[in-house]
Amino acid sequence: MSALSINIQLNTGASIPAVGFGTVCDEANKGIFKEALEAALLEGGYRHIDTAWCYGTEALIGEVLQKLFDSGKLKREDVFVTTKVWPSLWANPLKSLDKSLHDLHLDYVDLLLQHWPLAFDSDENGHPKVPKDEQGHVKFAKGADYLDTWKKMIEIYKTTDKVKAIGISNYTVAMMKRLLEQTDVVPAANQVELHPHLPQVEFVKFCQDHHIIVEAFSPLGSTGAPNLKIPIVVDLAKKYGVPAVDILVNYHVQAGRVVLPRSQNIKRIKKGFSEVKLTKNELAQLDQYGIEHPKRYICQDWGKGIGFEHWG
Ligand code: NDP
Numbered sequence: 001m002s003a004l005s006i007n008i009q010l011n012t013g014a015s016i017p018a019v020g021f022g023t024v025c026d027e028a029n030k031g032i033f034k035e036a037l038e039a040a041l042l043e044g045g046y047r048h049i050d051t052a053w054c055y056g057t058e059a060l061i062g063e064v065l066q067k068l069f070d071s072g073k074l075k076r077e078d079v080f081v082t083t084k085v086w087p088s089l090w091a092n093p094l095k096s097l098d099k100s101l102h103d104l105h106l107d108y109v110d111l112l113l114q115h116w117p118l119a120f121d122s123d124e125n126g127h128p129k130v131p132k133d134e135q136g137h138v139k140f141a142k143g144a145d146y147l148d149t150w151k152k153m154i155e156i157y158k159t160t161d162k163v164k165a166i167g168i169s170n171y172t173v174a175m176m177k178r179l180l181e182q183t184d185v186v187p188a189a190n191q192v193e194l195h196p197h198l199p200q201v202e203f204v205k206f207c208q209d210h211h212i213i214v215e216a217f218s219p220l221g222s223t224g225a226p227n228l229k230i231p232i233v234v235d236l237a238k239k240y241g242v243p244a245v246d247i248l249v250n251y252h253v254q255a256g257r258v259v260l261p262r263s264q265n266i267k268r269i270k271k272g273f274s275e276v277k278l279t280k281n282e283l284a285q286l287d288q289y290g291i292e293h294p295k296r297y298i299c300q301d302w303g304k305g306i307g308f309e310h311w312g
Helices: 027-044 058-070 093-104 148-159 175-183 201-209 231-240 244-253 264-271 281-291
Strands: 007-009 015-017 046-051 078-085 112-113 168-171 189-193 213-217
Touching: 027 058, 027 078, 027 264, 058 093, 093 112, 093 148, 112 189, 112 281, 148 168, 148 175, 168 213, 175 201, 175 231, 201 213, 231 244
Parallel strands: 046 078, 078 112, 112 168, 168 189, 189 213
Antiparallel strands: 007 015
């Protein structure tokens, strides 16, 4: 069986495909992005797209979706689409969402995430995406509270048909506690960096205890896929006779998490991922590896000091 056909239930009751297609794209790969996404949807078996206003790929995704909807090869309800509100548009998530919907050629998204619990001092159109002062330090909006964005997202969720669910990304446990104390919608998901070098065991438990689905970004260790070389991952791949990438994907889906691998390599995309029934003990061993060898790959300067472990 393919890991791509596994679904998980959100706290809204909706179903989310456990494997989503990551859509960060380097400038150099933009030329093949549409072909890659089409292959993912038509041949790879992907039914979940993870994007964001800030990735600059939404218009390309919109072109592919429109083409596949028009040709009847795909229906809107066949595909789960997530987008995100970037901190430069923290004050106006509706504007962010409307721009995303326009570019994606969609009437609604299945999940809208607050990309970071941060507020940048940008203009009303969200530019620059990361404002900096003369010393190169990120400029944060004075007096802003990241929960203001979440409260506005709740309003969108309750009063429009533009989002089926709302969630968060890059929130720590302390931030989730504050959100749960001060607002009345439990996020459907929290998307964070997670892999066998960064298992975040207590964080994962907190989310599970509060019915917040954990979504794992940078599961391969981001560009260059360094996690494919983790010794225990290589050993398990040998044991099960599968490529190492299948172990990195099943580390999440077998534990009830969403995973968001990225590839713009058509051959890899078409291959997909096999389901590998890792035992509880093997999942615990993968966690243990990260407890002993912690490494975070995505450490942008705006996230410094937020409170995530192993930053930088
Ligand atoms: P990944 O961890 O998915 O790694 C991507 C890299 O792995 C690419 O270089 C890709 O190259 C390579 N790769 C993929 N499959 C294989 C394979 N089978 N063998 C060898 N190499 C492989 O990277 P990302 O950091 O992009 O994370 C994935 C997604 O998570 C993002 O695209 C985005 O959607 C989301 N994300 C969310 C964030 C947030 O703040 N919420 C932050 C970061 C990411 P190739 O293209 O050549 O296959």
